[in-house]
Amino acid sequence: CSDDFLEVEPRGQSLESNYYRNAQEAYNGLVAAYDPIGWVGQNYVAKEFALNVASDDFYAGGGNSQDVPAIQAWSSYTLDPATGPQEELWRRSYSGIYRTNVLLSKLPNTEMDEQLRSRFEAEMKFLRAYYYFDLIRLFDRIPLFTEPVAASELGNAVQVDRSEVFAQIEQDLTEAIPNLPTQIDAATEAGRATQGAGKALLGKVFLHLERFGEAAQQFSDVNGTPGGTSQYGYKLLENFGDLFENENQFNEESIFEVIHSSASNWGDWDCIGCTEGNLLNQMSAPRGYNVLQQGKGAPDFIAGWGFNIPTKKLVDAFIYNDGSYDNRYKYTISNLDSLEQAGIISYEESYQDTGYFLKKFAGEQEDRSTGGGNFELNWSQNFYDIRLADTYLLEAEALVRGGGDTNRAQALLDAVRNRVGEESVPATFENILRERRLELAGEGHRWFDLQRAGLAAQYLEFKGYVEGKHDKLPIPLQDLTNTQLEQDPAYQ
Amino acid sequence: TVVDGDGIPLPGANVIIKGTTTGTLTDFDGKFAIEAATGDVLVFSYMGYETVExxxxxxxxxxxTLTPDAASLDEVVVVGYGTQKRSVVTGAISSVNASDLETMPINTVGEALQGRTSGLTVAAASGQPGSGATIRVRGITTLNNNNPxxxxxxxxxxxxxxxYLNQSDIASIEVLKDAASQAIYGARAASGVILITTKSGKAGRIRVNYNTYLGFSEPAERIDMTNATQYAALRNEASVNDGEGVVFNDLSALGKGTDWQDVIFNDSAFRQNHELSISGGNDVSTFYFSFGYLEExxxxxxxxxxxxxxxLRLNSTHEVTPWLTFGENFGYSRNKSIGIGNTNSEYGGPLSSAINLDPLTPVIxxxxxxxxxxxxxxxxxxxxxxxGNPYGISQQVAQEIINPLAYIQTRLGNFGYSDxxxxxxFVEAEPIEGLVFRSNLGVKLSYWGDESFTPINYLNASFSTAETSFTRSSNNKLDYNLENTLSYSDEIDQHNFTIxxxxxxxxxxxxxxxxxxxxxxxxxxxxxxxxxxDVPENKVVANGxxxxxxxxxxxxxxxxYxxxxxxxxxxxxxxxxSSRFGANNKYGVFPSGSIGWVVSRENFWGGNNPVGFFKLRGSYGVVGNDNVGxxxxxxxxxxxxNYAFGDQLGSYDVxxxxxxxxxxxxxxEETSQLNIGFESRFLNGFSLEVDWYKKETTDILLYPRIPAFAGVIGNPARNVGDMENTGVEVNFGYSLNKEDYGININTNASYLHNEVTYLGDGQEYLDGGVxxxxxxxxxxxxxxxxxxNSFYGFKTLGVFQTQEEINNYTNANGDxxxxxxVPGDFRWQDSDGSGSIGEEDRVFIGDPTPDWSYGITxxxxxxxxxxxxFGQGVAGNQxxxxxxxxxxxxxxxxxxxMERWTGPGTSNSYPRMTNDDPNNNYSNPSDFYLEDGDYFRIKTAQIGYNLPESLLSSVGFExxxxxxxxxxxxxFTKYTGFDPEIGGGVxxxxxxxxxxxRSFMLGASLGF
Structure with a gap:
């Protein structure tokens, strides 16, 4: 036989050496670079879910204290290098970084329109900054790559100073913003990075670095006149509850979304990480949920897995001194305990049951996927990574903390409260933080807010949080073997 | 004088006066002398020849004149691209012959091998009819695919x-165990080679054989579970132990409740098997035709x-000219199998549900x-x-644990098939004597698939289906191989050789x-x-x-030679x-050599040596494995x-x-193997064969983890690991065949030791595990x-009986x-001496692979x-x-x-009832879950009766x-589960x- 007989070609698969030839293949690479934003780890770790249970707003819940150990460990602050969400969150960001680096290295040789090329490059830099910003907020010292690393070089990689990472993030965003589109075609492009998203992210980076003036500047470009429509077309949605209806994805309040989809049809138990679905929908719905009496106001939840249990502290935060509930409460939380006592529903108590469930994200019957794959893994609700109410409050924070325009800060805060029919409160840092807690409950911001405000130790002590240690996650144990990486001293 | 069929003297043949102990042996010229009275019966016997009186x-x-006994010394062994006389084989090859399998209730080839040859570990994947077996030849050779x-x-x-193969069509099975025998199959032989030859017709009159058996099967073993009253009591106890109230107030009303094993088990499952063969031929053509049907x-x-x-099978050969033969072997099979879904899984299916469902739930x-x-x-x-009564839905357990009768309703009719x-x-030409050219084309064409329908249903709160679905899948493949061989054999002055x-x-x-x-x-x-x-387009999911x-x-x-x-x-x-490797290493060369010495043919051995045949042999060779993806x-x-850009639900970008x-x-991957053994036949009827081997696999292909910060999905494949198997195999037999009575004993035993020797620099173990x-x-x-894949987990050191014992279990700091x-919890071994219990305290606690496999017929x-x-067993595994x-x-x-700890002195091995389980008594994998896997099983027991010839001749049957x-x-086992024989990847x-x-069957074979 000739040697030709032994040559086989991959089918439905290309080789790296001859890919990224044209705009379509570059686009396919771009999709892959966005993909980790919606990362669902093989062991059920998704970024928003993990950050929720790490905060004072939620417990892990689940079947028992061993159910999804990675999540339990962060909720109860029993993190160690082997157990915790660090492995998945680390992998999520570095997968995104690798894919942006691959495409950035290939784009110069791709045959494509120059304008399109520069937009792709800008999106890759935006994404690289996005992923590094998550990493540098979650971990102490990390290795920094701006091009794909050969397998043989991995052993030589070292961690760099935090300031180097921030410098790279700032540089990437600064370079990206001018080339990101101000408007995109919602029908086909919604979800891709825009100039508004770029500025909002840069504002968040500046705020994190306490460069308040620069932060406020970026946010104000995004926000425009409080309560009005900004230059990018952003505007608060009229009805707060509509934010969490599936059909309202990519609304005018949305700046950058984490996209989930039920359409991929192929998330199944063998590859949980393959799904494009929103796991929090499945995980936060109550276990063994049954509606016993129809038409009595019982929520239309599916029977889920009972994770992400709201704490009493979160519920209390919604209650004003006069005993009235904030108007956002009913869109945010369901009190199943009282419904059960009324005999309207029944459900199985989760570990750490409080009787409360996160209504914003608990999966509902009407949204249950009827396509292929396991419906449990194919929920389609998106998360808001950044939305206008969020940037209003962040700008207000930057102004208040940085000694900026307090009138504008007040106007921004009022606009958020106005929308839900709540009266004005003074624009203090404390009030802004509380507002963020109510407005953004369950959307994965609270833990970062507490860190930024330096309040984590105080607010998370009840969960076992140790100051100076738990502000970061340990470097994943497995990445310390056969590498030059060093563990965060706090976890040694 | 005693001679063989060619008139050549037979030295060392046994001569005995029947019914006495008087006897002698023939000398080098086949001569003997014995004093016997007229009327005495002399019995002449010689290993490998039929006995004459x-x-x-x-x-x-x-x-x-003694004629060779076909079943013994001159038995030929299939060695790959040819055959060899058993007496001159130098490799370690085990054989199973058709006669060992006839009328045995064997549905798959795995069963045919289990316990019948040494050097194999065979475990059925499950008792689901038609399911295969896990077969390992001389242990686990690689960390990749170990299938032979x-x-x-x-x-x-x-x-x-x-x-697909029908066992009654099998003429012989040969297992090539040592590298020297395997080497002729080179790069794919490392996990062993199993050669199967199907039957062929013989010249002569047409013979018809029909064999059938019918019978019933039942489960042999059940797992004792708690009944409703006991269950409720344990629930109460767990709840109280966890600081909560009792769950069930009145236990006396509960009774025994539902025994879910009664619900799913069938004590009279029908099975039947029919095999019909017609064979014959003349000096030009021979044929073998068979038809088989089995249902279980x-x-x-x-x-x-x-x-x-x-x-269906049709094998035939045709002599086109005296030097040119043409032949074919063709088999067709259709399998239809209906499966329960999970045959060894805790996640649902009738078995898992029968074990986990509470006895309080009624069947209907x-x-x-x-x-x-x-x-x-x-x-x-x-x-x-x-x-019209609804099947009971448990109020106690949910998830996949579903009333099995309801579950069965959702799967009725679903099946898988394969054709x-x-x-x-082949054509075989022998233009000059001894020179044979053979060209063989082999083809395997397979079609397989399944069909399943799911009705609208509500099984419990977590499992319901709002929409019917119907799935059909079909697959096909065509494999082929073409081989051409040229061989020449000759004999020059006792120098025999074949090239x-x-x-x-x-x-x-x-x-x-x-x-x-x-x-x-x-x-x-x-x-x-x-x-x-017709359904709307978005209700159709297609894949390929x-x-x-x-x-x-x-x-x-x-x-x-x-x-x-x-x-x-x-x-x-x-x-x-191989197409599986890149240009740098596409080709591999696999050499082997073996030598043998038939000591019993030496003059010094002596004609009257009680050991009639003795052969020493040794071999060394290297074979490969490309079964790596x-x-x-x-x-x-x-x-x-993928990511789903765009403001429309229901689409995504790839x-x-x-x-x-x-x-x-x-x-x-390369596996080298050294094999040393001997074969002997002695004392007229006994045989003993012993092999020792050492097998080393190097460059095992692994996917060593690269750091996650590399950001890639997969890990690149690398040749990293090494592993070693050593073992001993013993076959012992005894055979006595007289006209009126006879007895045959065949036993084999294999010992195996597997050890991983290298997994990469600094790599002590592989990530993952079961x-x-x-x-x-x-x-x-x-x-x-x-x-x-040794068992790895925590080690228990008994149960804490009192708080004092817990307080005394302290580390160096006194903590x-x-x-x-709390009392009733396991005392864990602090294996790393760290003074606390954590993942580092896990140790090796058992081995899933048996040390010993044996069989007795x-x-x-x-x-x-x-x-x-026929019995078979294993020992030394957990x-x-x-x-x-x-x-x-x-x-x-x-x-x-029920034997749990309930107070000081009640149990030192079963911890207290608890759901919260703060001590992880139940959630830690530990030796608590391990049991000895030794078993011996009477696999087949059969009693037959041949109708006397006088009766037969009148009806024309032979x-x-x-x-x-x-x-x-x-x-025979101490294991407490359903069955100690558990196949699978691990x-x-x-x-x-x-x-x-367990089956009981009635059978008949007819021949004419």
Whole structure:
């Protein structure tokens, strides 16, 4: 036989050496670079879910204290290098970084329109900054790559100073913003990075670095006149509850979304990480949920897995001194305990049951996927990574903390409260933080807010949080073997 | 004088006066002298020859001719591309002959091998009819695919496809165990080679044989579970122990409740088998035709556990001219199998549900009170029995633990099938005597698929289906191989030699398939389901695939030489090229050599040596393994990195990125093996064969983890690991065959020691391991210095009886080692001496692979009666029994939980009842879950009766035999699960294995 007989070609698969030839293949690479934003780890770790249970707003819940150990460990602050969400969150960001680096290295040789090329490059830099910003907020010292690393070089990689990472993030965003589109075609492009998203992210980076003036500047470009429509077309949605209806994805309040989809049809138990679905929908719905009496106001939840249990502290935060509930409460939380006592529903108590469930994200019957794959893994609700109410409050924070325009800060805060029919409160840092807690409950911001405000130790002590240690996650144990990486001293 | 069929004297033949101990042996010239009286009967016997009896009259000299016994010394062994006389074979080859398998209740080839040869570890994957077996030749050779290479009449048949074969068509099975024997199959032989030859016709009159058996199967073993009262008591106890109130107030009303094993098990599952063969021929053509049909109902949830197989075979040879032969072997089979779903899984299915469902739930709900309550008062699509009563839905457990009868309703009619056409055609030319050219084309064409329908249903709060769905999948593949060989054999002055040169090309695994599902078709059962129904486009899901083919191209050569059948030598070299490797290492060369010395043929051995035959042999060789997946050496761009841009639900974009860095240096795994053994026959009827081997596998292909910060999905393949197997195999036999009675004993035993010797620099163990439910820790670990996938977990040191014992269990600082423990919790071994209990305290606690595998066949006859008892067993392994769902706190308990700790002195091995389990008594994988896996099983017991010839001749039959038999009659084991025989990728992990059935059957064979 000739040697030709032994040559086989991959089918439905290309080789790296001859890919990224044209705009379509570059686009396919771009999709892959966005993909980790919606990362669902093989062991059920998704970024928003993990950050929720790490905060004072939620417990892990689940079947028992061993159910999804990675999540339990962060909720109860029993993190160690082997157990915790660090492995998945680390992998999520570095997968995104690798894919942006691959495409950035290939784009110069791709045959494509120059304008399109520069937009792709800008999106890759935006994404690289996005992923590094998550990493540098979650971990102490990390290795920094701006091009794909050969397998043989991995052993030589070292961690760099935090300031180097921030410098790279700032540089990437600064370079990206001018080339990101101000408007995109919602029908086909919604979800891709825009100039508004770029500025909002840069504002968040500046705020994190306490460069308040620069932060406020970026946010104000995004926000425009409080309560009005900004230059990018952003505007608060009229009805707060509509934010969490599936059909309202990519609304005018949305700046950058984490996209989930039920359409991929192929998330199944063998590859949980393959799904494009929103796991929090499945995980936060109550276990063994049954509606016993129809038409009595019982929520239309599916029977889920009972994770992400709201704490009493979160519920209390919604209650004003006069005993009235904030108007956002009913869109945010369901009190199943009282419904059960009324005999309207029944459900199985989760570990750490409080009787409360996160209504914003608990999966509902009407949204249950009827396509292929396991419906449990194919929920389609998106998360808001950044939305206008969020940037209003962040700008207000930057102004208040940085000694900026307090009138504008007040106007921004009022606009958020106005929308839900709540009266004005003074624009203090404390009030802004509380507002963020109510407005953004369950959307994965609270833990970062507490860190930024330096309040984590105080607010998370009840969960076992140790100051100076738990502000970061340990470097994943497995990445310390056969590498030059060093563990965060706090976890040694 | 005693001579053989060619008139050559036989030295060392036995001569005995029948009924006495008086006897002698023939000398070097075949002569003997014995004093006997007229009328005495002299018995002449010689190993490998048929025994002859002669009545003494007054003659001085006797000329006795012994004819070779076909079943013994001159037995030929299939060695790959030819045959060899057993007496001159230098490799370690085990054989199973048709006669060992006749009328045995064997459905798969795996069963035919189990216990019948040494050097194999065989464990049925499950008792589901038609399921295969895990077969390991001399242990676990690699960390990749360990399945042996199957070759049927020269056709390579993949492991999953061997089930098509009808055992009654098998003439012989040869297992090539040492590298010297395997080397002729080079790069794919490392995990052993199993050669199967099917039957052929013989010149002469046409013979018809019909064999049938029919019978019933039942489960042999049940697992003792708690009844309703005991269950409720344990629930109460757990609840109280966890600081909560009692759950059930009145235990006395509960009674025994439902025994779910009664519900799913069938004590009279039907099975039948029919085999018809017609064979014959003349001096030009011969043929063998057969038809077979077997049906076997499963003993678990019989409505959805069933297997049917139909076989056809036609083998023929034709002499075109005296020097040119043409022939073909063609087999067709159709399998239809209906499976229960999970046959060894804790996640649902009838078995898992029967173990985990609470006994409080009724099978059907008839109580009107209950029917008026939730959920039965709801308008939900409950599944109902024939009388319209809804099947009970548990109020205690949920998730996949579903009333098995309701579950069965959702799967009725679903089936899988396969059609296999396996055949070969050859021409053989012998232009000059001894020079043979042979060209063989082998083809395997397979079609397989399945159909399933799911009705609208409500099984429990977590499992319901709002829309019907009907799925059909179909797959096909065509494998072929073409081989040409040229051989020359001759004998010059007792120098016997055969030279073989060969070339082969192989293409396999080019499978293709399609699967379509339509949702929402307007029917409620499988029989009415059809893809003809029109449904909206978004209710149709279609998928397809095609595999990358696996191709191999080979050249090989072999020299067999012997001098006077006394000094033996064999040398083989094979060069293989495989599509699975890159340009740097596409080809591999695999050499081997072996020598033998038939000591008993030396003059000094002496004619009257009680050991009639003795052969020493040794071999060394290298073989390879390319069974490691396609394209592993390339950096491929993979899809599936999807993201759903755009403001419309129900669509997404497919993203592409590199999978893993390339490794162009990827190459074969290599296994070298040294084998030393001897074969002997002694004391007229005994035989003993012993082998020792040491097998080393190097460059095992692994995917060592690269750091996650590399950001790639996969890890590049690299040749990293090493492992070693050493073992001893013993075969012992005794045979006595007289006219009226006879007895045969065949035993074999194999000892095996497996050890991983290298996993990469600084790499002590592989990541991963077998998962155990929701436990944080896997239950197995592959580590240097240990057997592959050894059990790994925490070690218990008894149960804390008192708080004082907990307080005394302290570390160097005086701190409690287990501060969370309360009396009744396990005392964990602080293996790393850290003073606290954590993951570092896990140690190796057992080995799933048996050290010993053995088999015994005892058969005999007396006049027209005959019997066979065949037993098989293993020893030295542990079984991990993880039956109870940990994440379902209210799952039923095994009855042994009644022996739990309830106060000081009550138990030192079973901890207290608790759901919160702060000490992780139950959620830690530990030796608590391990049991010894030793067992010995009477696999087959059969008694037959041959109708006397006088009766037969009147009806024209040559042979009529009727028999009764039992399969799996008795199993001797201490194991407490359904069945200690648990196959699978890693053996001996019991998650609720589908047990093997015990059957009782009545059979008959007719021949004319």
């Amino acid at each position: 002669t009545v003494v009259d007054d003659q001085e000299e006797l000329m006795i 290479l199957w070759i049927v009449d020269g056709v390579v048949v993949d492991d999953g496809g061997i089930g 109902e499963g003993i678990v949830a019989t409505d959805i556990s069933n297997y049917e197989r139909t076989n 709900v008839t109580d009107p009170d209950r029917l008026s309550q939730f959920p039965y008062n709801q308008d939900l699509p409950f599944l109902r029995d024939a009388n 296999n056409f396996v055949g070969n055609a 073989l040169l060969g070339q082969g090309a192989y293409k396999e695994n080019e499978a293709k398939g399609l699967s379509v599902t339509k949702f929402g078709i307007p029917v409620d059962n499988f029989d009415d389901a059809s893809l003809n129904f 695939y095609e595999n990358v083919p696996h191709k191999v191209s080979s050249l090989f050569a072999r020299l067999n 012997n001098y006077a059948e006394k000094y033996l030598f064999s040398g083989i070299v094979r060069r293989d090229g 396609d394209l592993a050496y390339l950096s491929t761009i993979g899809s599936g990195r 993203g592409y990125s590199p999978d893993a860095p390339a490794n162009p240096d990827l190459k074969w 998962a155990f439910q929701s436990s944080t820790f896997p239950i197995t670990r592959t580590a240097v210095g240990e057997a592959v 409690l080692i287990q501060p969370n423990a 005892l058969s005999g006859y007396y006049k027209n009666f005959d019997f066979t008892i 079984i991990f029994q993880g039956l109870r769902r940990l994440d379902i706190a209210n799952a039923n308990y095994p009855a042994k939980a 042979k009529v035999r009727v028999y009764v038999m039992s399969e799996n009659l008795l199993t 053996l001996s992990i019991d998650r609720g294995i589908y047990p093997q059935a």
